[in-house]
Amino acid sequence: xxxxxxxxxxxxxxxxxxxxxxxxxxxxxxxxxxxxxxxxxxxxxxxxxxxxxxxxxxxxxxxxxxxxxxxxxxxxxxxxxxxxxxxxxxxxxxxxxxxxxxxxxxxxxxxxxxxxxxxxxxxxxxxxxxxxxxxxxxxxxxxxxxxxxxxxxxxxxxxxxxxxxxxxxxxxxxxxxxxxxxxxxxxxxxxxxxxxxxxxxxxxxxxxxxxxxxxxxxxxxxxxxxxxxxxxxxxxxxxxxxxxxxxxxxxxxxxxxxxxxxxxxxxxxxxxxxxxxxxxxxxxxxxxxxxxxxxxxxxxxxxxxxxxxxxxxxxxxxxxxxxxxxxxxxxxxxxxxxxxxxxxxxxxxxxxxxxxxxxxxxxxxxxxxxxxxxxxxxxxxxxxxxxxxxxxxxxxxxxxxxxxxxxxxxxx
Numbered sequence: 001x002x003x004x005x006x007x008x009x010x011x012x013x014x015x016x017x018x019x020x021x022x023x024x025x026x027x028x029x030x031x032x033x034x035x036x037x038x039x040x041x042x043x044x045x046x047x048x049x050x051x052x053x054x055x056x057x058x059x060x061x062x063x064x065x066x067x068x069x070x071x072x073x074x075x076x077x078x079x080x081x082x083x084x085x086x087x088x089x090x091x092x093x094x095x096x097x098x099x100x101x102x103x104x105x106x107x108x109x110x111x112x113x114x115x116x117x118x119x120x121x122x123x124x125x126x127x128x129x130x131x132x133x134x135x136x137x138x139x140x141x142x143x144x145x146x147x148x149x150x151x152x153x154x155x156x157x158x159x160x161x162x163x164x165x166x167x168x169x170x171x172x173x174x175x176x177x178x179x180x181x182x183x184x185x186x187x188x189x190x191x192x193x194x195x196x197x198x199x200x201x202x203x204x205x206x207x208x209x210x211x212x213x214x215x216x217x218x219x220x221x222x223x224x225x226x227x228x229x230x231x232x233x234x235x236x237x238x239x240x241x242x243x244x245x246x247x248x249x250x251x252x253x254x255x256x257x258x259x260x261x262x263x264x265x266x267x268x269x270x271x272x273x274x275x276x277x278x279x280x281x282x283x284x285x286x287x288x289x290x291x292x293x294x295x296x297x298x299x300x301x302x303x304x305x306x307x308x309x310x311x312x313x314x315x316x317x318x319x320x321x322x323x324x325x326x327x328x329x330x331x332x333x334x335x336x337x338x339x340x341x342x343x344x345x346x347x348x349x350x351x352x353x354x355x356x357x358x359x360x361x362x363x364x365x366x367x368x369x370x371x372x373x374x375x376x377x378x379x380x381x382x383x384x385x386x387x388x389x390x391x392x393x394x395x396x397x398x399x400x401x402x403x404x405x406x407x408x409x410x411x412x
Contacts, residue, residue, distance in 0.1 A: 036063045037312045037319070038088035040078060042071035045092055045302075048336035052329045056319055062312070075100070082106040082309060089310035090320060095127040095301040098135050098372040107305045109133040111317055116325050124342035127301040127369035132210065136303030137324040138342035139333050142267050143364030144195060144297040146286045149279055152176060152262035156284035160196065163287055164235070164242055167262055178247065179240070181255040181264040184391055185248035188384030191370075192265055193232070193243075195295035199288030202228030204379065205371060215375040215411060220383055221404025229387070229396035231289060236391035243391045268339045268360050283359040285366075299367040301342065378410035 037057065041049055046068040057064035067088065069077055075097045081087035082104065091107065101107045112134055117125060124138035146163075148156060152170055157163035167179030183189050190197075190204075202225040206217030219225055235242040247255070256264035257277035264270070265286055274281055288295040304320045306313065323329060330346035338354070340361050341347045351358040370376075386403035390396050 035312060036065050037090070037315050038310075039064065039066045039090040039092065039319075040069055040074065040088040041066060041092040042074055043068050044071075044337045045333060048332040049092070049329070052323060052326070052332065053319075056323055060315055060318075062315060078307075079104050079106055082307065085309065087307050087309065089307055089312045089316040091305040091307055093303070093305065094370075095136060095138065095303050096370040096372045096376065098128070098130045098305075099374040100377065101305065102130060102135065103374045105308055107135055108308050108313070108317075109135055110137055110306055110320055112137060112321050116321065119325055119344055120342050121344060121347065123299055123367075123369065124301045124303075126211070127299060127372070128303050130372050131212065136301075136305045137320050138301045138303045139324055139330055140302040140337070140339040141299055141342050141361075141364075142269070142301075142339045143299045143360065143367045144192065144265055144267055144286055145283050145360055145363040147256060147264040147266060147270070147274060147281050147283060149256065149259060149262045150282050151280055152259070156282065157263075157287050159287050159290040160199070160235070161290045163263060164240055167242070168240070170262055176262055177260040178244075178255055179242045179261065179263070181247065181252045181261045181266075182243060183247055183249045183252045183265075184243055184245050184388060186245050186388055187381070188387035188389075188391075189249075190380050190383050190387060191298060193387055195265075195286040195288065195297045196232055196235075197225075197228050199292040199295040200228035200231040201225075201293060204383075205373075205375075213371050213373055215373055218404060218408060218411075220379070220386075220407060221400050226397045226400055229390050229400060231292075232387075233390050233393075233396055236393065238393040245388055245392055268356075271338070271356060283356055283363060285363040294366045297364055297367045298370040299364055300370050302339070375411040378407050382406040 039049065039053055046066050050066045053064040053066050074093055078087060078091050120138060121141065124141050125134065128134055128136040128138050152175060153166050157166060164179060167176065170176040171179055183192055203219035205213040205215060205219060208214040232243070233239060237244060252264070253270055253273060255261045257274060257279060259279060286295050286297060304324045306316045306320050310316050325343060327343060327345045330341045330343040331349065334341050334346060334350050340357050341350055347357070382403045386399045389399045
């Protein structure tokens, strides 16, 4: 069974959780005067967050310390510190960390009043909800888009086939070097290939009947995934040459910024450099295959989490449930890293100032949140390598069957 999660949220009552129901090791007593509320964040967000955190501290008679960590190690550093009893009170990170953090008893559900919850996009709350409970308060969301060089390709392609036709003609005429900029690399990239995979009929996990994913229903290795990869193989190195392992995260942006490809599958994180390059561009959804299903890119959400076992759990809940819903904080976080805000009021202002923001959200209208299950840790590496092998010419059924066996042995 395939999953279509966008727009599906567990009952809204699940978003309002009594503090007594929070399932972590945190105490519920008020902090001692002169204590410290500790927030862990990555570099890009900590500078914007600090003045708001300090204001919160002054209002509550407590010092707030925003500590900065590399984004690549933030989750693992947090789990390690939690296990040692030295973690922070609040963590800022990605929603797809939730399953692992809950499995490690490292975060508590969040008490979010319904009138506050109503101010956030439905998709962002859905992404931060795990097993029917809200574990994070979102502040930004993102999804894949198709950037188009409007001088080379004035019109947005309606299908993959149209994209290939236009891009191939430009390459043959010497106006471009590559049909498409989509990072594959030698190890594959399931995130960037997800729209093509889903449009061709593939799925990662089935639905659990409650708006979540069912880890027992693995879509990789099924007839649907094999058929999907037979179609993707037609775009590979032994086919149309649109998808190539030689295109990776290190060189894909340059292809577009230098005018060497008309199309670039990426996200809002690339827009600042594209603007600086001077390329005339427009944004649309990543297209699907002719006659295929709607492509469903992953949606990622950034959120604030309350740490289990924190010294100041009551104030942590208050900060996360209250301050994160402040439009001024949402605007500051947006200015630091311009991705569509999860808070509706902040999104409306950002999209009014920057039309790209609305186009990004529109491009992800059919998207589904990145699975937050711990089982995902076993998926991306073997699945990505299978993708790279198929794009390089390997047999889809043989490769995906082996990947499925590998993944299944890991998740049990």
